[in-house]
Amino acid sequence: MATLNTLRTRGGIIVSVVIGIALLSFLLGDFGNTGAKLMNDRKMKVGTINGEKIGYAEFADKVDVYTKALETMYGSQSLSAEQQENVKNQVWQALIMQYAWEPGFEQSGLQVSENEQIDMVDGSFISPVIRTTFTNPNTGTFDPAIVRNFVTQIDKDPTAALVWNFIKDQMIQQRYLSKYITLVAKGMYVTDLEVEQGVANSDITSAISYIVKDYSQVADSTIDISQAEVKKYYDAHKNIFRQTASRDIEYVLFDVLPSDSDYVDAEKHINEIAAEFAVSETPLQYATLNSQNPTEKRYFTEDQLPAELAAFAFGANSNGMYGPTKEGDMYTMARVADSKMLPDSVGARHILIGADQKATADSILNALKGGASFAELSATYSQDPGAKAKDGDLGVFQPEQMVPEFSEAVLETHKGDYFTVQTQFGIHVGQVTYKSEPKKKVQLATITYKIEPSETTQQTIYANASKFISEAAGSYENFEKAATDNSLSKRVVRIKNTDRNVSGINNSREIVRWAYNGNKGDVSAIMEVDGNYVIAAITGVSEDGIAPLETVSPQIVSILREQKKGEILAQEMTGSSLAEVASKLNLEVKEAANIDFNSFYIESVGVEPKLIGAVTGAKENTLSKPVAGQKGVFLFDVTSRAKVDNVTPESEKVRLEASAQAYIMERVNQALTEQSKITDNRVKFF
Structure with a gap:
């Protein structure tokens, strides 16, 4: 709703634009502490680019800046693992651009001048980064007014300045690459002889x-x-x-799964909960306190629920309890907490002001009730440029599309009436403009319970893994023998230094890091990976370059x-x-x-x-x-x-030109990367 909010979720698009043009696919792992072993001068370089050593601190600082910018754009307190990985990809690409590509581009006479940067933001040739970032949330199209409004905040808001510097970096990188690829493409052509032969x-x-x-x-x-x-x-x-650099490893996996006694205990526990849940006078509160997964508080129509659950919630026995049912290791039970006649879609317009401007909000509300123009007040006071461009109108939407506080206020207000509500974005002075025909909806109090291995089970499995470690005694030969003696299946895998996980094991970056910080013949300690225990041995080490004879x-x-x-x-x-x-x-x-x-x-x-x-x-x-x-x-x-006359000279020329262009996109990236003399050691740290 506010200007920064219009940028939320746009960071992923920026990633796609830049990486799509560069054709880069560096894959990295989680950013975290790698232990004191790495904290020495010999191992504190995450790589080299065109002869420049990239230090751990330099890389980490840039990751921190990019992370803060994207957290603002995504509107989140922290990034997901996938988003963190994208940040590291962008930082590495930015460093390659800084130390290798930009100097080469400038030597070739390519520049992205200050005047050109201005034109890329507010001129005839808008940058794709700007165009895809500053879109109107209602229309989905680029909105110059949002850009201008955002730029006015840069000197006043440090967060806006941080985001702008990030966007500017991406914009300049994209323009350099676009210019270079265009320059190379102009040198490609198809001769008449090639067409004739084709x-x-x-x-x-x-x-x-x-x-x-x-x-x-x-x-x-x-x-x-x-x-x-x-x-x-x-x-x-x-x-x-x-x-390319790789490590060959063999590993044994100790699955941490529920034991027979865990299933018996879980059934007893779920029956006790079910008995209490069935007679609770506040089922939603009970579910919130006892469900492993968060309880969904929204209201559902019959066709929005699974068939069996819908038959219960909208059937003759809706006053009773659904379940407990068991699917795999998951128990589920539910009760109808409430039912209402509610619209599927609603419409509203609003004027958004700062959270500290309650007196102003009250004055706007009184003015509206007195017949003042909503459009004029929106133009004067609203901090949501997207809605302001439409006289404050947010259009028609489903209640769950907006933040809960705003949606609840709209649902509780009659069509045509005004309301005020405070959300994370500020204070909204709004008016309900539309409500679809109400239909019956139910609010379900749902309890889910997954059967997990007990502490005793986990200790037993860990003891088995410890026994294996003792038998392996730190050598590959003993590792092989221990696997055979314990009838354990060894799994073989090759890990590239760009792999985030070991194939077949989720969240296994720890194994990758261990493999790249070890030597051939090493046997790992017990690694807890994705809830299970893994013990691995390094059987082969290959480095970047020509493979040995x-x-x-x-x-x-x-x-x-x-x-x-x-x-x-x-x-x-x-x-x-x-x-x-x-x-x-x-x-x-x-x-x-x-x-x-x-x-x-x-x-x-x-x-x-x-x-x-x-x-x-x-x-x-x-x-x-x-x-x-x-x-x-x-x-x-x-x-x-x-x-057979399959093709004409005209169609063959088009085909050959298209093939040449595709070849350019592939080879430009390959050639630039090769000439950048890149050594990538990030896998040892992250």
Whole structure:
């Protein structure tokens, strides 16, 4: 309602705009205390960007500033885990922009001047960040008046200044990136030759007769690969073995689940509650005091409730009690606390003033009752620019869409009458403008109770985990033996340094941090993760850069073995005709059709890009050379070709241009990131 309130929930949109253009997807974990182990000079760098060391304090301070700004924009006391993660992503991106990208952009002659920044806020080319942030809550569209009103508060309100600096940072980052991508895009074009070749590749299809001899027909044991050959291949193809930092771990999980006695105790407890709840004269109060989940106090229509609960609440037995019912480990019971005839939707207009201006509110109310113009008083006094632009009108809404105090005041006031009510936003002087036809609604007093493991059960399971730790004795060999001796299933997972959680375990950032602060062979202490106990061992450590030869040697051996098999099979596939070779090798001649250069796969053959390329370039009715494909070596004849007119030069040019633009978006981000020389160690801290 107030100007800052119009920004609430818009922070997520800012994140989407900036990250969407930058195409960045750094994933981080919770921001918290990492312990004294990390608090030394050697480990206090969260990363390096373009040679600049990013200290823990610098990163944390910027996270704090961004967090406060977004808390204001979201209108919350604290951010959720997901929102905290987004903050760290934005801070890291801002630091990359500050230390790597902006200097490079400026060297290229790109600038975002003060005059341009003014134009981005209140000119001809409004920034997407501004446009998506300052929207009218009633229309959902950009409202320049809200921007101007907000800017007037910057010098008066430190919170507004904090938010504005955050928005300004995002706005400038977005403009730099937009300019750079546009600059690169202007250098991309499609030639006539490319269009001509593209049309030819799409408009001609080939039919072939072929034979294939699978690699599996040559035994692995017959192929010798020397270490020298492996080393030679590795040296010539190092770039394909580039890797990101990762940790391989194995872990055992001790699930903390209710025991049989816990279920018995829970049933006894819920029956006792049910007996008291059934006869309580204040069911809503009783439910509020005894339900594990907060009791919903709103009123529901019949079609807003689950069928079984609705049948009870609006049926003949609504004076009784629903349940207890048990679904999984959750008990539920309910009673009808109240029923009323209420409208589904209401309308109102209001004038919002400060919480300390009660005398002014009383004067406005008296003036309205005396016939004063609502629109004129709204224009003079209201602090809600969105509503002020509509003479104070908030439109038609469902009661639950507004803060409870405001909605209750509207529901309790007759259409056309005035009211005053104070909420977290200030004092509202309002008038009810609309009420839909009332219908029966019920307020339910609902008690939920989830069966949880008792303290005794938790202690028993923890004792089992402690026994395992004792047997593991801090080494991977003992870890393996303890898992086998205790019939525990080991789970294997690879963790990247951008992973927030271990796959399959919620809220497991603690495991990720531990893995990146440990060494190969380490065994963890007992970690409590998502209510369960986890013990892990590090089995492999990989750092950013080119994978070591010993790590990729098995992969290279497999590649070289297949190449040698291909050479052996190709030597066997000689002859004057396809039929002759097929007869000699006892292979079946098969047919395939509708092959063009843009094909992804060949029907009945599979994904074979090398074969598709060879077919496209082969002469008709001429025996091909052997082609080493994905599953084996192929020999083929092009038996016919047909012109199908799939595309026109105009449509092909559009396709190629679109493909080039998509390539730019992908490669610009990749190139900028590579040139920024980024080392990201945040996983060790957060």
